[in-house]
Amino acid sequence: xxxxxRATGITRRYGERIGCADIGFDLYPGEVMGIxxxxxxxxxxxxxxxxxxxxxxxxxxxxxSAQQGVCDLLTLSEMQRRTLARTELxxxxxxxxxGLRMSVSAGGNVGERLMGVGARHYANIREQALSWLERxxxxxxxxxxxxxxxxxxxQQRLQIARNLVTGPRLVFxxxxxxxxxxxxxxxxxxxxxxxVRQMGxxxxxxxxxxxxxxxxxxxxxxMKDGQVIEAGLTDxxxxxxxxxxxxxxxxxxxxx
Amino acid sequence: MYVAVKGGEKAIxxxxxxxxxxxRGDQNTAVLDTxxxxxxxxxxxxxxxxxxxxxxxxxxxxxxxxxxxDLVEAIFLIRAYRTxxxxxxxxxxxxxxAMTCIRRISATFKDAPGGQLLGPTFDYTHRLxxxxxxxxxxxxxxxxxxxxxxxxxARVSDILGKDALxxxxxxxxxxxxxxxxxxxxxxxxxxxxxxxxxxxxEGFALCLAYSxxxxxxxxxxxxxxxxVGHVEVSMEIPELGFSIVIGEITVTECETVNQFVGSRKQPxxxxxxxxxxxxxxxxxxxxxxxxxxxxxxxxxxxxxTGAPAQDAEFVLSHADNxxxxxxxxxxxxxxxxxFQSELELVRRLRAEAEQ
Amino acid sequence: xxxxxxxxxxxxxxxxxxxxxxxxxxxxxxxVPFASREMPMPYGWGTGGVQVTASTLVPEDxxxxxxxxxxxxxxxxxxxxxxxxxxxxxxxxxxxRATVIQTRHRIPxxxxxxxxxxxxxxxxxxxxxxxxxxxxxTRKMHSLGEYGLMxxxxxxxxxxxxxxxxxxxxxxxxxxxxVMDPSPIPKFDNPKLNGSPxxxxxxxxREQRIYALPPWTPVKSLDFEDYxxxxxxxxxxxxxxxxTSSYLDEVITDDSGGRMFxxxxxxxxxxxxxxxx
Numbered sequence: 001x002x003x004x005x006r007a008t009g010i011t012r013r014y015g016e017r018i019g020c021a022d023i024g025f026d027l028y029p030g031e032v033m034g035i036x037x038x039x040x041x042x043x044x045x046x047x048x049x050x051x052x053x054x055x056x057x058x059x060x061x062x063x064x065s066a067q068q069g070v071c072d073l074l075t076l077s078e079m080q081r082r083t084l085a086r087t088e089l090x091x092x093x094x095x096x097x098x099g100l101r102m103s104v105s106a107g108g109n110v111g112e113r114l115m116g117v118g119a120r121h122y123a124n125i126r127e128q129a130l131s132w133l134e135r136x137x138x139x140x141x142x143x144x145x146x147x148x149x150x151x152x153x154x155q156q157r158l159q160i161a162r163n164l165v166t167g168p169r170l171v172f173x174x175x176x177x178x179x180x181x182x183x184x185x186x187x188x189x190x191x192x193x194x195x196v197r198q199m200g201x202x203x204x205x206x207x208x209x210x211x212x213x214x215x216x217x218x219x220x221x222x223m224k225d226g227q228v229i230e231a232g233l234t235d236x237x238x239x240x241x242x243x244x245x246x247x248x249x250x251x252x253x254x255x256x
Numbered sequence: 257m258y259v260a261v262k263g264g265e266k267a268i269x270x271x272x273x274x275x276x277x278x279x280r281g282d283q284n285t286a287v288l289d290t291x292x293x294x295x296x297x298x299x300x301x302x303x304x305x306x307x308x309x310x311x312x313x314x315x316x317x318x319x320x321x322x323x324x325x326d327l328v329e330a331i332f333l334i335r336a337y338r339t340x341x342x343x344x345x346x347x348x349x350x351x352x353x354a355m356t357c358i359r360r361i362s363a364t365f366k367d368a369p370g371g372q373l374l375g376p377t378f379d380y381t382h383r384l385x386x387x388x389x390x391x392x393x394x395x396x397x398x399x400x401x402x403x404x405x406x407x408x409x410a411r412v413s414d415i416l417g418k419d420a421l422x423x424x425x426x427x428x429x430x431x432x433x434x435x436x437x438x439x440x441x442x443x444x445x446x447x448x449x450x451x452x453x454x455x456x457x458e459g460f461a462l463c464l465a466y467s468x469x470x471x472x473x474x475x476x477x478x479x480x481x482x483x484v485g486h487v488e489v490s491m492e493i494p495e496l497g498f499s500i501v502i503g504e505i506t507v508t509e510c511e512t513v514n515q516f517v518g519s520r521k522q523p524x525x526x527x528x529x530x531x532x533x534x535x536x537x538x539x540x541x542x543x544x545x546x547x548x549x550x551x552x553x554x555x556x557x558x559x560x561t562g563a564p565a566q567d568a569e570f571v572l573s574h575a576d577n578x579x580x581x582x583x584x585x586x587x588x589x590x591x592x593x594x595f596q597s598e599l600e601l602v603r604r605l606r607a608e609a610e611q
Numbered sequence: 612x613x614x615x616x617x618x619x620x621x622x623x624x625x626x627x628x629x630x631x632x633x634x635x636x637x638x639x640x641x642x643v644p645f646a647s648r649e650m651p652m653p654y655g656w657g658t659g660g661v662q663v664t665a666s667t668l669v670p671e672d673x674x675x676x677x678x679x680x681x682x683x684x685x686x687x688x689x690x691x692x693x694x695x696x697x698x699x700x701x702x703x704x705x706x707x708r709a710t711v712i713q714t715r716h717r718i719p720x721x722x723x724x725x726x727x728x729x730x731x732x733x734x735x736x737x738x739x740x741x742x743x744x745x746x747x748x749t750r751k752m753h754s755l756g757e758y759g760l761m762x763x764x765x766x767x768x769x770x771x772x773x774x775x776x777x778x779x780x781x782x783x784x785x786x787x788x789x790v791m792d793p794s795p796i797p798k799f800d801n802p803k804l805n806g807s808p809x810x811x812x813x814x815x816x817r818e819q820r821i822y823a824l825p826p827w828t829p830v831k832s833l834d835f836e837d838y839x840x841x842x843x844x845x846x847x848x849x850x851x852x853x854x855t856s857s858y859l860d861e862v863i864t865d866d867s868g869g870r871m872f873x874x875x876x877x878x879x880x881x882x883x884x885x886x887x888x
Contacts, residue, residue: 079755086759101763105770108763115766116759122769122835144770264688335649340615439644439819442747569745579817582654583734589656589686593679593716593875596861597778597797600845605772 002064004029004170004202005050010059012045018226019045023059025221025231029169032196032203034217034234036210036249042226044174047206051091051172052081063088066169086116090163094175096155099162100147106133106158107143113166132161136191153184157191164195171196171203177212189215210253214238222246279324293317302506302535303327307577308334309436309455311505311534328457328577335578339436348499350487352509352532354408357485359536362412364478364513370409375484376536412481413511413528422480422513423525442569449551449568453544454533457577464565465543465550473550473563477529480513484536508533510541514549527556547571618665618698624648628666628821632812635823640785641753642736642820650816657690657715658816660732664694664713667728667812673701675709680717680858680875687715704878716779718800720857720879723809725826731794733815736822738782738792758790761833769838781840783830790833791822798832799844799858805830847872852883 003026012019020042027033035043048054050061052073061073065088068080076084085091093099100109110129111119119125130140136157138150147155156176163171176192177185193216196203205216213220213234220237222230222245230243241247280287294301294317301316308316308331315334323329359375362368374380388395416422432447435455440448453461468474486506492499510531516524529549531541550565564570574580616622631645650658668674674694678687682704690713691702703709706721715732723729739749742760752758761782768776781798785791793804794813804811804824811824824830832840848855850871857879859872874880 078751082755082757104763105767107770108767111766112759112763115762116757120762120834120836122766122837125766126770264683264685265692268685268688268692332649332653336651339649340619340621342621437646439646441644569747573746578649579654582656582658583817584655585653586655586734589715590679590684591716591795592860593797593858594779594795596845596859596875597799599861601776601778605774605776608773 001028002070003027003062004031004064005204006060006062007050008060008062010046010049010056010061012049012054012056018042020049020056020223020226023221023228025228027170027202027204029064029202030200031219032201032205032217034213034220035204035206035223036208036213036220037223038208038249041223043206043208043223045226046223047172047174047204050204051089052085053091063170086113087166088169090166090168090171092156092159092163092171092173092176094178096147096152096159099159100155102148103146105144105146106138106150109147109158109162110165113162117166128165129161132165133158135195136161137187151184153180153188156180156188160192160195164199164201167199169202171201173203173205175207175209176205177207177209192216210238210249222249279322288321290314290317290321293320299536300325300327302537303458303540304330304334306534306537306540307331307455307457308338309534310334310338328581332578332581345491347489347491347502350489350505350507352483352487352507353411353414355483355485355487355507355509357409357483358506359484359538360409360481361483362479362481364412364480368410368412368415368481370407409483411511413513416480416513416526420523421526423527425528440572442572444568444572446548446552446555449572450530450532450544450548452572452575453531453547456540456544456575457580458537458540458543460575460577460580461540461543461547464571465546468546468550468563468565473553473561473565475529475546475549476515477512477546477549478514479542480511480528482508482510482538482542484508484538506535508536508538508541510538510545512542512545512549527552615697617670618668618694618700619651620648620662620665624662625666628662631821632663632666632823635812635821636810636825638789639824639828640789640791640822642822644819645821647816647819652689652693654817655734656686657713657732659814659818659821660713660715660730660816661690661693661814662816663730663812663814663821664711665698667711667730668694668698668700670698670700672710673703673708674698675703675706675712675878676714677712677717677719677876677878678715679860680719681877683877705882706876706878716795716797717858717875718796718803720874720876723803723807725808727809729807729809729811731796731811731813733792733794733813733818733820735780736792736813736815736818736820738790753789756788758784761790762835765833765835765838769835775834775838775840781832783832785824786829791830793830797844797858798840799842801830801832801840802842845872849874849880852880852887854880854883 005027008024010023011021023046035046037043045054049056062070063073064070065084073081107126107129110132111125114125114128130143133140133143138154138157147158150158177188180188189212205212207213217234219232220234221228222237222243224245230237230241230246237246238250241250294313297320300320301313304316304319304327305311319330319333323333357373359377360373362372413422417424435448435451486504488501489503489505490499490501512529514527514529516526529545531544531548533541533544547565551568551571553560553566560566628645631643635641635643647659647662650661652658676687676691678684681687694700695702706712706719709727711728711730712719713730737749739752739761742764743749765775779797780792780795781801783791783793783801783804793801806827806829808826810826813822834840844858847859849857849859851873854874857874857876860875861870862873863870
């Protein structure tokens with residue numbers, strides 16, 4: 001099986017400071033990878049480089065696209081990259097405000113990606129929006145309400161529906177449960193896990209929360225000071241951490 | 257039987273005749289002489305020249321008279337005239353360092369080489385109505401020790417620059433873009449931003465600059481130097497092969513000294529904002545300098561705080577009062593075709609809702 | 612007025628505008644930036660249209676100017692007079708005799724013909740402006756053909772009102788490329804844009820943009836398959852000429868709610884009255 005994403009030598013500096021240095025990995029179809037580390041470890045820099053929101057200073061990111069074959073996300077034209085971003089890729093932001101149009105109804109938010117790829121039948125768009133609202137457990141009668149009238153957890157579920165409606169193959173998630181209450185977090189994680197399994201999604205999840213990776217991720221990368229210091233199967237790394245820093249991370253969760 | 261309203265032509269003629277009549281006003285008062293406007297309402301003329309971007313005090317006075325004292329209308333008259341003038345070329349950059357100053361102050365130093373020169377300023381007047389003027393009298397003109405500084409004065413910014421305390425501005429020989437010949441495109445470089453600000457509406461520039469002082473894009477300005485005075489304008493004549501002086505203009509220049517930037521590697525330096533306007537128009541020049549500085553956040557590595565004054569597209573797209581007044585006032589034009597279609601839609605939606 | 616050039620603008624400016632016009636005709640629907648000049652009438656009152664007309668006119672032209680479909684509205688009178696004085700061209704109210712028609716907010720009812728030029732006055736040339744205020748972003752959206760957001764707006768209309776609630780300045784797609792603002796004509800006029808034999812030029816002075824539709828360009832009003840574009844007008848009949856197919860103005864006749872309908876196109880109406888008489 002070919003990897004869906006192959007990152008090699010990803011390096012990004014901020015002046016003298018290193019954001020992330022020489023990072024490489026393969027992600028296989030259907031696999032979920034967690035990137036953990038404390039703030040400033042470079043995990044968000046890496047995610048933004050992978051998702052095309054930051055341009056790395058060096059490296060390549062090969063994506064196995066269904067439409068375009070294997071292509072380097074860093075050398076694609078903006079048009080090709082934006083097309084991929086509307087179809088095969090998706091990005092779930094930590095703050096739903098960054099990923100939703102707050103002045104557009106829930107139905108319009110879910111429908112936008114469909115219309116962006118050419119859907120022009122109102123009833124069909126609405127039907128798909130309804131079915132996605134149901135999948136993310138938003139009542140159908142809220143379809144014409146704006147997200148500003150939704151709770152934080154509901155906004156986040158709407159953002160997920162908006163991203164998944166065009167059936168992407170690879171989803172980037174940045175602290176998807178950050179900023180939510182613990183009970184709401186659990187429900188969202190459950191939902192995400194279900195969707196990932198059902199749709200056979202590949203995903204890269206950045207989080208500082210080890211509970212999130214334990215639940216969602218097959219494999220993890222542990223980052224510190226812009227470097228990957230430990231990588232492996234999630235259970236192995238979390239149950240038997242080798243690196244002193246990973247041991248510290250795991251221990252601090254247990255104590256809490 | 258109803259007959260559609262006709263007679264637009266006649267109505268326009270009548271309106272113009274009436275306008276001419278009210279412009280003249282009461283026939284028993286003397287006709288206002290444009291020389292009086294030029295010489296006694298100088299600051300109004302200066303504003304019209306600055307925002308009309310045409311240096312001609314006589315035409316500015318004419319425009320103010322014709323516009324019944326409506327300065328935006330006067331600026332409009334000047335702009336519409338200016339655009340028809342042939343272009344012979346561009347002058348050499350003026351040298352404000354060689355300015356004959358009538359006013360020169362610095363707020364950053366108690367004294368500067370050449371001294372502080374207040375000049376003709378309202379700054380320390382008490383704003384009390386002078387009823388002598390109402391009676392058309394004039395207080396006797398006191399003997400004033402009038403001093404203009406004919407010797408070139410060192411700029412405060414040059415003094416700071418010598419010790420590298422003030423960030424130097426890159427010098428370049430490339431020709432700046434011309435806002436009046438090329439459509440404004442974003443991102444706009446500093447030369448274009450300064451051109452736009454120099455002819456921007458004074459009220460808009462003033463209030464937006466004020467917003468930076470109140471925290472919306474704060475940049476801690478000091479008036480490094482404000483100078484008003486006369487400079488020579490020279491132009492290179494290709495046929496002659498050298499440049500000749502073609503005239504003298506009055507300008508206001510303001511340089512602000514702003515918050516410093518620096519890091520462990522790069523020693524701290526003050527930065528600056530720049531304002532330059534035609535005539536004695538210092539409120540505008542200061543506002544321009546503050547806005548110039550606010551718009552430089554990106555090149556100086558500052559944060560975008562989302563303040564309106566930091567947003568070049570917002571500031572430059574809305575700074576021109578001739579564009580603004582035209583579009584604002586165009587809603588007086590008939591819109592009944594569009595309104596009709598909205599009317600029908602609202603009626604239909606209401607009918608559907610009632611069913 | 613002899614101090615001014617033919618049709619007011621100097622030849623250098625006209626050449627600049629003609630270059631923009633040629634580019635606009637070559638790339639239908641694309642907004643070409645041009646260095647709009649201050650004109651002796653205010654921005655927003657047709658300065659873009661006037662500059663385009665001035666650069667298009669030749670002494671042999673016959674000019675018609677309408678505003679709201681009518682030849683005798685004050686702004687139409689003012690602009691027509693401007694060209695009578697500065698260009699000395701013949702003017703007409705008859706749509707089929709005009710070689711150049713400058714218009715604000717309407718397309719004449721009389722079908723345009725090959726060889727005619729129609730010049731639209733445009734206040735806001737950017738169809739995406741009210742969805743995305745930033746020029747830098749909308750230009751990118753045009754260059755990448757990212758028009759999903761435009762349909763989101765139409766979707767929201769239907770979700771809220773049960774139909775597309777845009778009644779004028781109704782956005783169109785030019786061929787298979789640019790989405791274009793047709794200027795604030797009522798959507799009733801949109802079908803006349805499609806495949807017109809005339810050259811259609813659009814001038815936005817304040818916004819410094821020119822765009823164009825060369826003859827026979829396919830133009831489609833945006834819609835959904837199950838909510839097709841509907842150019843309908845109110846049911847009604849012109850009280851003067853009896854037309855049941857022209858675009859009508861509503862006129863209030865008394866203060867107890869009495870009203871009547873009249874053709875907005877005064878030339879069309881007057882001629883129907885004459886023919887009927």
